[in-house]
Amino acid sequence: MNKHPITLLTAAGLALTAVLPTADAAISLDRTRAVYVSDAKSISLNIVNENKELPFLAQSWLENEQHQKITSPLVVLPPLQRVEPSERSVVRITKTPEADRLPQDRESVFYFNLREIPPKSTKTNVMQLALQTQIKLFYRPKAIVAPKGQVWQEKLVFRKSGGAVTVDNPTPFYITLTGMTRQTQKQGGGAIGGFQPLMLKPKSSESLKLHDTGMNSFVITYINDYGGHPELRFACNGNVCTAVPEKK
Template sequence: MLCLWCGSSQAGLLAESTRVVFAAGSAEQSLQLVNLNPYPVVVQAWVDDGRLESGPDAVGAAEAAVMPIPPIFRLNPKAQISLRLIATGVPLPADRESLFWLNLYEIPPARTDLPADSQTLTVTLRTQMKLFMRPAKLTSSVEDLPGLLSFALEQGVGGLRLRIDNPSPYYATFRSLEVACAGGEAQAPAADMLAPRTGETLVLAAPLPCAAEAVEVRFLLVGDDGNPVAGRAALRTSASGG
């Protein structure tokens, strides 16, 4: 059996959104799924900590904050289902978001029209979606997130680096990130996702041909609805990272 890891845009099973935000006080949410394949599929759904080697019976899945119902179902071609997501009530931090992953494991039917001695290859698809558990009464609004991120340049042994700090209680998922001097060519260091109240340092490909005061950071975050949220920031001063 060959297992391919891919996004929902490549899988035949399509979800109505690319992420799920579980607001505080919500006991249940639903996620619409449709089977775009020309054949029926069996789908297994579970929530875990996102490790690729984990499965529905792993410890991480057993301790997840959300349980999908039904956990296993058949979906005919072009058919839809409303997957129920039930909060399990496990204790979570109250001062920041928690991140889990919704897994949708898609199994196609076996071929029955082949000779008994035929060798076949079954290709399964596993889609992973971010699932955020968002507590009530956080210190800021999620709409404030782009303005809360801070950026600084550090001169380290390996060259110039960009320091990103996320002091907010929200996960910051970057769709794109650019660093440029005014009117100059931009560099695009690879940024992914920054957890609440954490930071990371990215190495820049080349020195910037201007003073730090003239550097601008432009970025796109992924919003709750999956659409891009634009942000801009000037650099703050920072001590050398060594």
Template sequence: MKKIFLFTLMLFANVSHASVIMVGTRVIFSSGLTEKTVQFNNPDPQPYIVEIKLTGERENSSATPPFIAVPPVFRIEPNQGQSVRLISSKARLALPQDRESVFYMNFTQIPALKASERNDNLLIIAVKSRIKVFYRPESLSGQQGDAFKLLRFSLSDGKVIVENPTGYYLSVSSARYVKGGHSTSLTDAMMLPPFSKTEWSPAGRVTSLRGGKILITQVNDYGAYVEDTRDL
């Protein structure tokens, strides 16, 4: 009996190991837009079938994001590209306008089988990638890249309390506290939601923030890692 086995490999932020890649590492959807074009490329000599699904943070959530992908399924030929339109006509009415909202674009790629291979015993690897989609109201004050300057830091029971008073998400790759030549790790990769408070547990003992500085490496709108410093 001929069998085809399907194995799914999940990739999150980094899609560089996938065959079909999206141009960019995130999508910024401004409230002034009704659609945004996302570009996919296939540098492989193998054609792929790609399926796109938009979800909230939990993929199995019943909440439906106010976006659709057109086309939701497509075949991408070797060394070719494919444009996909993210369309929304109701995001402005459905989402808060005083802060960003985040969704996820999940795209699964499966090698397209040749007619001669369809009766063979095959192990097919389906690669699933996940990209953040930020909905950004035009009414937000300031710039996302400057939101770090407004973060508030305090110390409570040995933990660093981080307050984000802005309407922007901050994608933090890492954070460190530096004082007197000593560096203490505060957190690994995480997101600071708008208007939120978050606890960071230092890797070492921190008794006071005064006189030190916090170095945060964050991912900007272009997917680049940027290090910012705050004196305390």
């Protein structure tokens, strides 16, 4: 989940927008990612106004993979609402008929945006802070929904060739990798230099620029549907590295 602080500085009618390193959101979201299974009429996201004194407006919209605002094949309702102090509310995402034109053999990714709009200050020379939150929204066709408990990240394959490493994602799902270490975190971790977090598209391959490609085993950290960060061990047989599923 990305949070973008926005500063509104008002003085003698002058408005300035800037980005600050940190800020606390008044309007918060109940998750860091969302999954819309295609046979659902809609999905609901819960929001809350953490401010105990002031009402805030909550503005919501969707963007496509190119970060362009859209109103189909998915739409947000309501796009703008007032949330009273310490109160909760709901944002619903529903599909339009155009959703039937989305690929049915793989996921599609969108971005849900939530921007808080503070009440107008009655004072001059006042700096107002606001946050814009963005999370990934995955549209998942019913035909590819995996059985409950299945870890499709285990199907990833890493291939070493000439000092380079390529990761293959044969699945119909987006897979986000956030870490690559020599051991699990409980065993001490040990980050592999050069690794950068990435999101693998369905049925795609990506090259990793690692400083060390001689490892015989390693551990990846990925993000699951619930925003958790499980670890998954891989073992190499020659130049091909595959997952070692945990015993259940």
